[in-house]
Amino acid sequence: MNWNKYIATQLLEAADVPTPKTWLYKLNNGWKFGQHPPCKKIVILKNNCEAFGLGVSQKSVMEVNDLESLEARCRNICEEIKCPELLVQEFVCGPEVYVPTYRLGNSFYVPLALKIDIESDNWKEGDPIGFDVNRLKKHTFSPYENAKIHKEISRYSSVAMEQLEIDILSRMDFRIGEGEHPKLFDTAETPGMGVSHAISRSLKEFDTDIDAWKLIVSLNVARYMNNY
Known part of the structure; x- marks a missing residue:
C-alpha cells in the first residue's frame, strides 16, 4: 500500500497527517478524478511507486503557469522514462528532516529527528535532492533540536505508520515549511x-x-513471542 504513493498520500490526508497536496497524472487518461494543480502552484514531478523523495528529471520542480504546459511536461517525461503515470506534488521549500519510527504492536518509539544537508556548492537548504545531488553521496545529518516540532512529527509519524500498516520500522521524511509547519512527503x-x-x-x-x-x-522476536 505504501509503494503506491498517491494512495498513501490520500490515506494520510484522510487521517489528518499534514502532507503536501498531491495529484496523479496518467499518460493515457489524464488527471485522476479530473483533479489537477492550480496555476501558480510550485510542484515537483515524481515517480508514483519508487524514489518518492526524488524528482524524475534533472529539473523536476516547476511553477504551473498553465495546465497545457504542465501536461505537456508530464507527457514528455512519461514517454522518456517509459512510465505510465506521474505523481505531481506540491513542493515544500524548507529543511528536510528524517524521523526513524519503531513500532511494536500499539507502542511507538520515535528517537531524535535528523536534518539532512548536502555538502555541495550546487545545493542549499530547501532545494530538492535530485538525482545528481543524491549521487554525490555528500549527505550529512545533524540533530533537529526543536522540541515543539519534534513532538508534532513524532505524533504524525506514529499515525502514519498505523494508517499505512507498516510494522517494526519506518523512516518518515518531513519538509518543514513556512511558519515551521511540518509536512510528511515520504514514508x-x-x-x-x-x-x-x-x-x-x-x-x-x-x-x-x-x-x-x-x-x-x-522487535521481530518480541512480536513473534507476543503472538504465541
Missing part, C-alpha cells in the same frame, strides 16, 4: 540501515549504543 518502509544512514545516525545522536540491526531483530 520509507525499507530504509537504509548503514552506519552513515539516518536510522543508525539517529540512534547514535540519541546517546545510545543500540545497534539498529539488533534492535529490529529484537
Whole structure:
C-alpha cells in the first residue's frame, strides 16, 4: 500500500497527517478524478511507486503557469522514462528532516529527528535532492533540536505508520515549511540501515549504543513471542 504513493498520500490526508497536496497524472487518461494543480502552484514531478523523495528529471520542480504546459511536461517525461503515470506534488521549500519510527504492536518509539544537508556548492537548504545531488553521496545529518516540532512529527509519524500498516520500522521524511509547519512527503518502509544512514545516525545522536540491526531483530522476536 505504501509503494503506491498517491494512495498513501490520500490515506494520510484522510487521517489528518499534514502532507503536501498531491495529484496523479496518467499518460493515457489524464488527471485522476479530473483533479489537477492550480496555476501558480510550485510542484515537483515524481515517480508514483519508487524514489518518492526524488524528482524524475534533472529539473523536476516547476511553477504551473498553465495546465497545457504542465501536461505537456508530464507527457514528455512519461514517454522518456517509459512510465505510465506521474505523481505531481506540491513542493515544500524548507529543511528536510528524517524521523526513524519503531513500532511494536500499539507502542511507538520515535528517537531524535535528523536534518539532512548536502555538502555541495550546487545545493542549499530547501532545494530538492535530485538525482545528481543524491549521487554525490555528500549527505550529512545533524540533530533537529526543536522540541515543539519534534513532538508534532513524532505524533504524525506514529499515525502514519498505523494508517499505512507498516510494522517494526519506518523512516518518515518531513519538509518543514513556512511558519515551521511540518509536512510528511515520504514514508520509507525499507530504509537504509548503514552506519552513515539516518536510522543508525539517529540512534547514535540519541546517546545510545543500540545497534539498529539488533534492535529490529529484537522487535521481530518480541512480536513473534507476543503472538504465541
